[in-house]
Amino acid sequence: MTRPWPLLQSHPVFDAGVFRVFRDRAQSPRTGQARDFHVLHMADWLSVLPLTTSGQVVMVRQYRHGSRRDSLELPGGLHDGIDEQPDRGAARELAEETGYATDEPLQILGVLHPQPALLANRAWIYLARNVSHRTPPRPDAGEDIDVVLLDAAEIGSRIASGEIDNAMTLAALGLARIGGHF
Amino acid sequence: MTRPWPLLQSHPVFDAGVFRVFRDRAQSPRTGQARDFHVLHMADWLSVLPLTTSGQVVMVRQYRHGSRRDSLELPGGLHDGIDEQPDRGAARELAEETGYATDEPLQILGVLHPQPALLANRAWIYLARNVSHRTPPRPDAGEDIDVVLLDAAEIGSRIASGEIDNAMTLAALGLARIGGHF
Numbered sequence: 001m002t003r004p005w006p007l008l009q010s011h012p013v014f015d016a017g018v019f020r021v022f023r024d025r026a027q028s029p030r031t032g033q034a035r036d037f038h039v040l041h042m043a044d045w046l047s048v049l050p051l052t053t054s055g056q057v058v059m060v061r062q063y064r065h066g067s068r069r070d071s072l073e074l075p076g077g078l079h080d081g082i083d084e085q086p087d088r089g090a091a092r093e094l095a096e097e098t099g100y101a102t103d104e105p106l107q108i109l110g111v112l113h114p115q116p117a118l119l120a121n122r123a124w125i126y127l128a129r130n131v132s133h134r135t136p137p138r139p140d141a142g143e144d145i146d147v148v149l150l151d152a153a154e155i156g157s158r159i160a161s162g163e164i165d166n167a168m169t170l171a172a173l174g175l176a177r178i179g180g181h182f
Numbered sequence: 183m184t185r186p187w188p189l190l191q192s193h194p195v196f197d198a199g200v201f202r203v204f205r206d207r208a209q210s211p212r213t214g215q216a217r218d219f220h221v222l223h224m225a226d227w228l229s230v231l232p233l234t235t236s237g238q239v240v241m242v243r244q245y246r247h248g249s250r251r252d253s254l255e256l257p258g259g260l261h262d263g264i265d266e267q268p269d270r271g272a273a274r275e276l277a278e279e280t281g282y283a284t285d286e287p288l289q290i291l292g293v294l295h296p297q298p299a300l301l302a303n304r305a306w307i308y309l310a311r312n313v314s315h316r317t318p319p320r321p322d323a324g325e326d327i328d329v330v331l332l333d334a335a336e337i338g339s340r341i342a343s344g345e346i347d348n349a350m351t352l353a354a355l356g357l358a359r360i361g362g363h364f
Contacts, residue, residue, distance in 0.1 A: 002243050002252055002328050014196040014203060016220035019300075021196060021203070024247060030326050037247040037324075038198035040222075061184050064298035065206060065219040070184055071298045110341070112349040115296065116246035116253045118201075123349055142219075144212050146184050156360055159292070167294040167305060167353040174356020178338055 003029040018042060018078075022120075038118075045114060045123040047076035047172045048090040050100055050131040051182060057155060058100050058131060059169075061146040072148060072158065073166045074173075079124070086124040096138045098147045100131040109175045114168060125172045127181055152182050185211040200224060200260075204302075220300075227296060227305040229258035229354045230272040232282055232313040233364060239337060240282050240313060241351075243328040254330060254340065255348045256355075261306070268306040278320045280329045282313040291357045296350060307354045309363055334364050 005026035014021040019042035027034045050058040057074075064071045077093040079086055087106045095101050106126040114123045139145045150158065155173065158164045164173075176182050187208035196203040201224035209216045232240040239256075246253045259275040261268055269288045277283050288308040296305045321327045332340065337355065340346045346355075358364050 002245050002326050004251070005245055005247065005326075007250070013198075016195075016203060016205075018220065021198060023198075026247060028323065028326065031323060033323065035324055038200065039248045063184050063187055064295070065187065065208060066221045066301045067295045067298035068189070068302070069186070069298075071295065073298075110344065110347065110352075112347045112352060113246070113249045113253065114349045116249035116251075116255075116348055119248045120250075141210065141213060141215065142217055144184050144187075144210065159357065159360055162292065165292065165294045166298055167296045167350055170292075170294060170353035170356045171349040174352045174359060175341065177356060177359055178341055 005029060008034055039120050040118060041120045042078070043081065044079040044086065044121045045076060045168065046079055046086060046090040046093055046126070047074050047123060047168055048094050048106065048126045048128050049074055049109070049172055049176050049182070050094055050098070050102070050128040052132065052149070053130050055182070056149045056151055057182065058098050059148045059150055060097050061148050063144055071166050072164050073169045076168070087126060090124065090126040091128070094128060094131070095135060097143070097145050099133050099135045099137045101134045102128045102131045104129050109172065109179060109181070112171060123168060125175055127176060187211060190216055221302050222300060223302045224260070225263065226261040226268065226303050227258060227350065228261055228268060228272040228275055228308070229256050229305060229350055230276050230288065230308045230310050231256055231291070231354055231358050231364070232276055232280070232284070232310040234314065234331070235312050237364070238331045238333055239364065240280050241330045241332055242279050243330050245326055253348050254346050255351045258350070269308060272306065272308040273310070276310060276313070277317060279325070279327050281315050281317045281319045283316045284310045284313045286311050291354065291361060291363070294353060305350060307357055309358060
C-alpha cells in the first residue's frame, strides 16, 4: 500500500522568477531512508477549450522557447494569483491571446497535476462555449500568436500527424472527448 | 505569422542532477527586443498504456513529491539516453514498475512536448497490447508503487472524479481514445 513520504526539509535553491526550485528531503515509508527531490513551484496553469457557435475550436500557434519551435495549442497561461478566480484568469488569457470571449460561464473540465513528480502546481482546464471574436488580441511582449480555428475532425488529423503535440493541450482535449463535450 | 526567435545566448544556471536549468536569451522577430527565458533540460519521458488480453489497463499508484500526494498514472519514467531505444525504455519501465510485459512490439501513439514553454524534452507515448504479469515489480529506492488494473469504463469514471489527474496520463489516454485504441 502506497503511503505518504514524511517531508523532513524543504529549501528554495534556485529562483528563475517565473518558477522557483525547491530541494525537498523526504523519508521513504518503505525503506526508512531519506532522499532528496527537486520540485518546481510556480503559478497554476490555465487552459481553455473555446468552442464557437458553429463548433469550431479556437487555437493558437506560437513560438515556444522550451521546444524552440512553433506549437499549435489551446489558449492559456499562468494564473495571476489569489486575487484572480481561475475561471476569470482562463477567460482573460482567452481574450488576450485570441480576442475571443463568451457571455456564458466557463465550465470546469478538470483540475490536473501537470507533472506531479516534478511540479507542485496544478492546471485548471475550462470549456468556453459559444465564443465569438470581440476584440483584437493583446499578446504580451514575450508572445507572438496566430489564431487558428479548427473543426473537430481537423483536430483529430492534426493530432495524428503530430502537429498538435503539446501534452497539456492533449490532456485538455482528452478530458473534453472523454466527457463527450466535442 | 509566427516566426522563430533567434537564440542569442544559452547558459546553464542550475543543476539539479535530474534536470538542468538554462537561461536562454532570444530575440523577438516582432519587436526586435531580446528577452530571457528559463528552460529545463532533462531526459525524455516515456509513458506506456498497457492493455491486457481482456482489455484492462495496467496502471500504477505512487506517491509523488511535486504534488505531495498519491497519483494514479500510466507506467513510465525517464529515457535512459542514447544507448536505449525509447520503445525498449518504455518496456523496461513497464516491467520495473508493474512486472507486466508483452511479446509484441510496442506501438508508438505519439511523441509529445510535455510543456514546450518550459521544458526542452519530449514524451514518447506507447501502446503495449496483450501484456501479462511475468515478474515481480522492481521499483527503485525512490519509488513505492501499487499496481492497479482498470476497465476502460472505470478509467472514465476515475477521470471524471478527479482521481486520475496526471496531465501526461490524460494526454496519453486522450491520444489512445482519439486513435480508437481503447
